[in-house]
Amino acid sequence: MKLTESAQGVYSIAVTPFLPDGRLDIASVDRMTDFYVGAGATGLTILGIMGEAPKLSEEESLAVTKAVVNRTKVPVIVGVSSPGFAAMRSLAVGAMERGAAGVMIAPTPNLRTDDQIVNYYAQAIEAIGTDIPFVIQDYPLTLSVVMTPKVIRQIVVNHPSCVMLKHEDWPGLEKITTMRGFEKDGSMKKISILTGNGGLFLDFEMDRGVDGAMTGYAFPEMLADVVRLSKAGERDKAHDIFDAHLPLVRYEQQQGVGLAVRKYVLQKRGAIASDAQRKPGSSLSKTAKDEIDYLLARLARHDPRARV
Amino acid sequence: MKLTESAQGVYSIAVTPFLPDGRLDIASVDRMTDFYVGAGATGLTILGIMGEAPKLSEEESLAVTKAVVNRTKVPVIVGVSSPGFAAMRSLAVGAMERGAAGVMIAPTPNLRTDDQIVNYYAQAIEAIGTDIPFVIQDYPLTLSVVMTPKVIRQIVVNHPSCVMLKHEDWPGLEKITTMRGFEKDGSMKKISILTGNGGLFLDFEMDRGVDGAMTGYAFPEMLADVVRLSKAGERDKAHDIFDAHLPLVRYEQQQGVGLAVRKYVLQKRGAIASDAQRKPGSSLSKTAKDEIDYLLARLARHDPRARV
């Protein structure tokens, strides 16, 4: 089943499970996949930045893809961003052969002008082929590439296989409104827009018209609740559950240690056997773990699912 | 009264009030100063990034300094960061002559290596003189200069007139612990550490041992509450009031539009006559204003001071 413009809900950015010695923990993949889908994920995105993708060999990347795809029926998007198009093509084709629904492509950090960005995607699609559905990853904070709404529209117009925008600009609320305006004025086809940034603005992003979230917050249940309640017009309730989780969302959304926080909570919740990262990884001090435990305890007063 | 290492509490980053036509609104300065101090500020920092400092002529900068200093007895820190040392010296000396308590200096964005940063501060202090108390502004997200704890320590050791760190690294909790460790192991004198980032981590920053906040969140009352409660050992209560404000703190903490949000709320609260920014400035859409109003209404359920 290929990814389409109608994708919506919560696409969890999956971590990659490792054993404490750094080897892939393929045994945890099933458990983790079940966890995300059980918590409300309508899709999965694997091998993204939070999936520690650059630390995996291509063989390992394909093994993870195969394991995830075999375990679930929800669409699986595979991150294929790479400094070179040979590696991008190889991974994209290999992932689709193993049953992935589509791929996600981030621009390389050196791109500056509008034309450079548009050309980069043209080259990437020439490399992977026009039949693989792809997602534009727009994440200036980490990638240091700034794409205007017009540039994104140009990429969508140029490439029919572009079906989704992972929106992770910051701030980005007006950008969502502008992109949806392009659809309304007919200058761009409707695409799926899912938002990242750890969910930090999901409450208002839904109000602005996105189709859901694509992020790895360790309680996908909350993301799913906010998407569901927002679509049902239950704005206050959506904000209530969002606000209850915000202290932890905020804590998780720290450049550099965010993944360690996320894996720590996922391990506590039983989603993965170990919170180990493959080297070089970040780790949490005793004090940081205490802070997270404190946040979880406070959260549990509002959301019983946080009792871990 | 000069700034010292014992500074604590809440140093509000003051906005600069403008009239809708772009002229300085000196008449609003008294009102604004009274507002901040009345809301619990124990000090003020003016002409920082959020003070639109680069848009002011030196004459205007000194006029604002004079007006603020004349209105209040709390210490006033003046931002003097500049691409050139002639302008930095001129503003620093002029500000101190008008009664400022100290100055704040950010590194220029091109600095890369540890030695370059240490040398930059040596040149800056040679320019302004060794008798003006100064604050190191450590704000990698915006300034793109990364200072390790060791580098900050070296600057403190080299310059007795360094009395404060404005800590705005991200993430930064472990950095606070490391800096306080330098004081404990005797390798660095005690300095005042106040934290920025819009207050987004103030709850845990207090737990980590900082002396307070230096940020411009439009409800300084909350910052003061958190500082006070934390120091009194009332951790849960500190988090309660913090969490109630977090949705708005988060909304205000958006690169690019954060100042527009802040001025909008300050105008609503009567602290300034107009939320105008001098050109080039950002502005808020109708939708964004509605979002803020919605956040304020929700906040008012927990904190009556938010009824504006």
Add this chain to the structure above:
Amino acid sequence: MKLTESAQGVYSIAVTPFLPDGRLDIASVDRMTDFYVGAGATGLTILGIMGEAPKLSEEESLAVTKAVVNRTKVPVIVGVSSPGFAAMRSLAVGAMERGAAGVMIAPTPNLRTDDQIVNYYAQAIEAIGTDIPFVIQDYPLTLSVVMTPKVIRQIVVNHPSCVMLKHEDWPGLEKITTMRGFEKDGSMKKISILTGNGGLFLDFEMDRGVDGAMTGYAFPEMLADVVRLSKAGERDKAHDIFDAHLPLVRYEQQQGVGLAVRKYVLQKRGAIASDAQRKPGSSLSKTAKDEIDYLLARLARHDPRARV
């Protein structure tokens, strides 16, 4: 006399003369101005990056402007780039009042997208007014802003007061051809294009159709020779004199120490009394000075003007 689109020849980027103690050496300004004009400069550009502009107060900047303008009849362009528009406007207006022919504006380093750059120039021209002829400085290597030919064209189209491009992209030969193509296809008016980069590509830049050089190489005579010979169709002779100077041009064109090399040679040539830079400045080791002396001695075999 205001700067126009027909400007051509050699606009020397003038250094700013300082005394060894860091004070402005206004007494050297006349001598230096005479030197540049005597060496073939058809215009002067002052207070650029190589003029140590950020180290000067506005008062000093205007004093230098006045002294240079009073000494010579050739057009004088004043660099007014600034992080803030208040300072830019003040200096631009002040410089024009003192007889400058136009101003040069570089984009601020944080600009990324095409629209941001076009908007920045719109804001700058709104600040300084539409009656001051201005030069676009396109210098990605140092400013880290990349302007495509289309972006430059848009700025020219938007602002009739734009009369010149200081072309300092790298590599930039095809860019020159593209810009000249815009003039030929009628999509942009004819502007003056002068090239920088220390003259490192002037030989071929002339072949590509530029109007001359705007750079501070310490032998303006060579630049003037190459411009003259190229325009006269004496390509081989132009390259001969260029190649003779290339080892020194190359040595001078070093980021960070280039100004020290240039001032050292200018002092040797008697153009300025001291090669001092205002702090913070770079300096030359004994070995570096010996290397320059060696290059000058070798150059003197081909060009007797290098006997200094």
Add this chain to the structure above:
Amino acid sequence: MKLTESAQGVYSIAVTPFLPDGRLDIASVDRMTDFYVGAGATGLTILGIMGEAPKLSEEESLAVTKAVVNRTKVPVIVGVSSPGFAAMRSLAVGAMERGAAGVMIAPTPNLRTDDQIVNYYAQAIEAIGTDIPFVIQDYPLTLSVVMTPKVIRQIVVNHPSCVMLKHEDWPGLEKITTMRGFEKDGSMKKISILTGNGGLFLDFEMDRGVDGAMTGYAFPEMLADVVRLSKAGERDKAHDIFDAHLPLVRYEQQQGVGLAVRKYVLQKRGAIASDAQRKPGSSLSKTAKDEIDYLLARLARHDPRARV
């Protein structure tokens, strides 16, 4: 034969030959290898930035390595820089198994502080093992990582398997002097220092004490001459041959199109069958090719080897 600290002479940065359709041109590898060694190369560096390494799959990279190593007896260094350590380890081990003499490692572009850089090399060496001789690539202009001499020394001190510095800082003459000073004062063991930057400063770099060049200028003969003459104390002769080539060296040393220039000349000289680059590649306009032909014709008057 493993790479050691006594390496010297000219290590040519080899291009990777492609067919016009983008496939590897393995058939050209023998011819190209013979060309470099015949022109005076004492070693070869393959799969660097100019070898279009990120465009190759690992399988292709190892195929090129095997072909080059099998063809020549001079030491072959393989570039293994990668965003991830899994890929770096895999390529490094694979290359050494095929007979490479050592590997070259560049820092990833996001590194900022001294400690981050030192730690990065510690992690890299942990990944590839301590028995593979490695080269530090110090190339701030392209990699945007600035390493001070002290940082380089720390890496050398930490890792006995570090045997060489590819010095490509800019400007870098004083850095060479500083590094050689560390050897003299006993704070760092003697390492081999070879210089890059297309040879643009090789004349003076030899004077400053480097062991030779590691760059891909299309006339390795000139590089070998300069190294040989400098070591023989024939300074004037070294500069004479250098100066004759400088116009072309300068033309080749253009970011972005430099590789196209280099491959064009190498094809003309018969070193490779086609100047094709794998996509995405740069290309030369007709005007640019004419400019190179003109430079070659002028060069041929001084150096008959340039008659191509």
